[in-house]
Amino acid sequence: MMLVLDTGFRDLSRRSVEEVLDRQMVALIAATEPQPDGSYAPAMSNLDPWLETPRSGVYAQIHAQQHEWRSPSSAGLKIDFGRPLQQGQRNLAYSMVGFDRVAIESRGIQFEGSPENTNVLTFTVAVSLGPFEEQLWRFRQQLVGWFIGLMLALLVTLAALLHWVLAPARRLEREIHAVEEGRSERLGGGFPRELAGVARNLNALLAGERKRVARYRDTLGNLAHSLKTPLAVMRSSVHGAGAETVSVEIDRMSGIIEHQLKRAAASGGALFGQAPVDVAQVAAELRGTLVRVYAAKDLVIELAIAPGTQFIGDRGDLTELVGNLLDNACKWCRSRVRLAASADAGTDPRERLTLTVQDDGPGISAADRPRVLQRGARADEKVPGHGLGLAMVQDTVELYGGRLEIDTSPLGGARISLRLPGR
Amino acid sequence: MRALVVEDEAALRDSLKERLVAAGLTVDVARDGDEGLFAAMEYPLDVAIIDLGLPGLSGLEVIRRLRAARKAYPILILTARDNWQDKVEGLQAGADDYVVKPFQFEELLARLQALLRRAGGWATPELKCGPIVLDTRAQTVAVDGAPVELTTFEYRILEHLMLRAGDVISKAELTERLYDQDFERDSNVIEVMVGRLRRKLDPQDQLHPIETLRGRGYRFALPRDAGS
Numbered sequence: 001m002m003l004v005l006d007t008g009f010r011d012l013s014r015r016s017v018e019e020v021l022d023r024q025m026v027a028l029i030a031a032t033e034p035q036p037d038g039s040y041a042p043a044m045s046n047l048d049p050w051l052e053t054p055r056s057g058v059y060a061q062i063h064a065q066q067h068e069w070r071s072p073s074s075a076g077l078k079i080d081f082g083r084p085l086q087q088g089q090r091n092l093a094y095s096m097v098g099f100d101r102v103a104i105e106s107r108g109i110q111f112e113g114s115p116e117n118t119n120v121l122t123f124t125v126a127v128s129l130g131p132f133e134e135q136l137w138r139f140r141q142q143l144v145g146w147f148i149g150l151m152l153a154l155l156v157t158l159a160a161l162l163h164w165v166l167a168p169a170r171r172l173e174r175e176i177h178a179v180e181e182g183r184s185e186r187l188g189g190g191f192p193r194e195l196a197g198v199a200r201n202l203n204a205l206l207a208g209e210r211k212r213v214a215r216y217r218d219t220l221g222n223l224a225h226s227l228k229t230p231l232a233v234m235r236s237s238v239h240g241a242g243a244e245t246v247s248v249e250i251d252r253m254s255g256i257i258e259h260q261l262k263r264a265a266a267s268g269g270a271l272f273g274q275a276p277v278d279v280a281q282v283a284a285e286l287r288g289t290l291v292r293v294y295a296a297k298d299l300v301i302e303l304a305i306a307p308g309t310q311f312i313g314d315r316g317d318l319t320e321l322v323g324n325l326l327d328n329a330c331k332w333c334r335s336r337v338r339l340a341a342s343a344d345a346g347t348d349p350r351e352r353l354t355l356t357v358q359d360d361g362p363g364i365s366a367a368d369r370p371r372v373l374q375r376g377a378r379a380d381e382k383v384p385g386h387g388l389g390l391a392m393v394q395d396t397v398e399l400y401g402g403r404l405e406i407d408t409s410p411l412g413g414a415r416i417s418l419r420l421p422g423r
Numbered sequence: 424m425r426a427l428v429v430e431d432e433a434a435l436r437d438s439l440k441e442r443l444v445a446a447g448l449t450v451d452v453a454r455d456g457d458e459g460l461f462a463a464m465e466y467p468l469d470v471a472i473i474d475l476g477l478p479g480l481s482g483l484e485v486i487r488r489l490r491a492a493r494k495a496y497p498i499l500i501l502t503a504r505d506n507w508q509d510k511v512e513g514l515q516a517g518a519d520d521y522v523v524k525p526f527q528f529e530e531l532l533a534r535l536q537a538l539l540r541r542a543g544g545w546a547t548p549e550l551k552c553g554p555i556v557l558d559t560r561a562q563t564v565a566v567d568g569a570p571v572e573l574t575t576f577e578y579r580i581l582e583h584l585m586l587r588a589g590d591v592i593s594k595a596e597l598t599e600r601l602y603d604q605d606f607e608r609d610s611n612v613i614e615v616m617v618g619r620l621r622r623k624l625d626p627q628d629q630l631h632p633i634e635t636l637r638g639r640g641y642r643f644a645l646p647r648d649a650g651s
Binding site for chain 1: 484
């Protein structure tokens, strides 16, 4: 397009150069008269004043057999006006005058009143192309300017258009992100036709997934019930010799069932679109439960939970984690158990929630710490379920990509710290 | 002490009943939620043991309805699902404690006795009133440190009176709580037992641990020791 415009403009300017040449040529021919000495020269008064001004950019020459006339403007310049022409011949050429490009037109003309062939004159006019080239250059500059402007305008329009066209896609992305972070449970409506199907299918997928997990857990619960009730029957009906062995085996089976079912039931955050869980509420419910269960022990469970602290994940998982930790702490403490929770926005999203459970019991010695995290290991066989509970907590924390640490509490006993996804 | 066991698995139900009776309780049983709710509403119970996974009316629902009907005796949950959500729901519905299947019978009994003690306002397994000490775990009684030999039935009457020391307990209530429902009821038996208890606990007739309130019943009159 730019090339077409440029070529067009060049043609136009070439034609106007030719017109100027023609005009000068006609004026030169008209003004030329034979001189008394047999030569030919134009009457200066009828000519373009530029021909008289030295280095004006307009030059002329009249070539006769014996004489040559050159316009005063060409004084001191070395100009190649070309060879003499025959009658009727015409020539157009381009050449250099100094650093100036010029267009040169020559015509061979049989002057009137001179029948002999010898009177053929060659008129030559040269016009500097400087002004035209300057014009062309300016035109090109303008052209480039316009094109850049046009291009920018197009780009801006394109960007705006894309922005507008992709807005629903961005909204979809935002809503998926919200669902992912647990800020929302499903995608909203009002998407354009092209995306409405995607949103609908995603919602169906989310709902289906949630239902599937709920059914899965239900099934696991029923499985636990139908496996463990017979175990309870077996245990309550064995007496006498061998009862101890059977009892130990029943404990083992029961432990395996419990562990595997719990592992299977822990969603580990895979449940997409779960609403965030209010830590304070779960903690208060568990405290209510444990205070009643440990009513004989006269203990105090302190809760220090920053307002609005939320766990991003499954409510059942959080209840298991905190329940196991608090239960252990209640078992081991003398009288005090403390649960603290807070969220730290600055850290890794998977470790924003800090949960700490500590007690004033005997604590877990540094040597025992790796051992209590092994499945089935118990730091103290006198209090059942300690090891299994912590190993379960460890498993679930790992599913969420969090961390578990054991150290010593300022209260004197064990302090278990969990880092989990939250806010 | 009269207990109700609501459990759908027949073998477990029967064995629980057998061992609870052996431990000195009077036991009623029910096979499902509806039967359990009926029994729990109608019988004069001291404690109920309810399985959560019942056919028909769920265990949770039975507990909710009992509490809504202002039945205040302690309830122990049996659950196969060892997860905290279920325990929290059970206790929120109004249960007092839970035991996870498969349980050791001794653990269940210990928890049951703890619930009964707590319901009577006792914090420790030893009930102390002046010189008389009743150990609910060992089921022994001592006066001034000297053990007192009691028959099972005498022990059960004394335990019932001491758990609710200070309260007046009618003969009818004692009969109901200590006999099976189809047992021949004869209040004279209770009078005879209380008379024997008084002689065994207080041979010099100085302590007067059990008062008779004419037409109203009996009361364990010695004050509970502070801190127990």
